[in-house]
Amino acid sequence: MKNPVGASSSSLPSRGRGGVGGRGATPCCSKMGVKRGPWTAEEDEVLSSYVRREGEGRWRTLPKRAGLLRCGKSCRLRWMNYLRPSIKRGPIAPDEEDLILRLHRLLGNRWSLIAGRIPGRTDNEIKNYWNTHLSKKLISQGIDPRTHKPLVSSNHRPNHSNNPLPSLTSHGLHPPPATLPYDLNPNPNPNNPTNNPNPEPNPSPAPGEVLRDHDHGNYLLHGVNLEQEDDVFSSFFDSLINDDIFLQQHQHQNIIESNGDNNENSDKSNDQIAAMDSGFVFGSLWEGTISSQFA
DNA sequence: AACGGCTTCAACCGCAGGGCG
């Protein structure tokens, strides 16, 4: 972060929009007299003390009550992304980065959901970090940051090692506590966890794609209602965060690799391994993790 | 030292959804 840790943006008073509403449609808070741009230390203090005293919420009327010449949205954003005491400042740690990668593959651009699983980090911060760091890293590895699938077709895969994907470490990604479970062909069919008869992208949700249940407004992952089953959701993510599950997978991969070493046609079996591995990840293991919560 | 291009990230926007009368 360019703005040093713990320093209010007010230390950089000239930074920001400059109060010119020149972009896009008419801003929602276009009332004359509403200040925009970087927050000053005085404004931060007013907002912080007010929210601590009165609590969060009622953002629309908060500026007037607190005596701020800001719109409610701006106040909420400032509090949520900067002033909250629980916010952790400083660079993203390697384990946090690893977790973001995992969660993003699982959830997609659900920054608020991802941030909710990383204590002290805001959705805005994670979104920025993703856009400026992680997506570039994935692209450099030939991985589509949106789908977490290879950008190139499988028969053009440059790296034909036993690991179907390029090494993370070779591109500067920190080695996660357990190997990041990238896969080439995640099993899209939860009902068939061990094998995917359809090798092509499927009409069903992409791996990690969290669907919105528009009837109920809930998030669905593999058919699990993430909102109603919050306990399950939490448990699932806790298990995700817990490296045991990935250590198991890592061990599984090691077994595959050792088998591959004994196989004269190891290259030939790469696709099988990839499919097998992905089935393990998205079929048996992850699905099992969820389904076991309902057992 | 000066300059220009690139990167970063705080802050903005529009939109969607929930709650309420």
Next chain:
DNA sequence: GCGCCCTGCGGTTGAAGCCGT
């Protein structure tokens, strides 16, 4: 059921700062 209000989310912007020449 409808409309309004409020909150929260994800995408985008652009000035500050960094870095190479």
